[in-house]
Amino acid sequence: MGHPVLGLPLGSAVSGAQTAVPTKHPKDMPSSVIRAMRYAPSLETLEIDFRADRGLYRYFDVAPEEWLAFHTAPSKGTYLNEVFKAKNYRFAKITDGSWLSDTALEIWE
Numbered sequence: 001m002g003h004p005v006l007g008l009p010l011g012s013a014v015s016g017a018q019t020a021v022p023t024k025h026p027k028d029m030p031s032s033v034i035r036a037m038r039y040a041p042s043l044e045t046l047e048i049d050f051r052a053d054r055g056l057y058r059y060f061d062v063a064p065e066e067w068l069a070f071h072t073a074p075s076k077g078t079y080l081n082e083v084f085k086a087k088n089y090r091f092a093k094i095t096d097g098s099w100l101s102d103t104a105l106e107i108w109e
Contacts, residue, residue, distance in 0.1 A: 034051065039067045
């Protein structure tokens with residue numbers, strides 16, 4: 001069954017995005033909702049790994065300013081639910097668990 005928004009099989013690469021296991025996995029973050037995040041500025045793609053086995057999601061066309069606001073928000077869960085989701089970014093659930101290649105920006109170092 002395809003993704004309801006993108007019409008592609010879940011986990012499909014979109015807009016030329018390549019998936020590969022990165023050399024460094026994003027570190028845990030202080031959030032009860034989000035386990036880790038990665039942002040690829042060249043692709044304007046944000047990946048969010050949710051806690052409680054909710055999975056890894058890739059959000060597309062996320063501007064750097066949006067990423068900065070999300071990254072610096074005092075509560076990532078509140079920002080996610082009250083600001084980010086309301087903007088209806090295209091997204092895909094990544095079923096094979098692979099993160100974007102190392103073109104993505106590591107943040108929790």
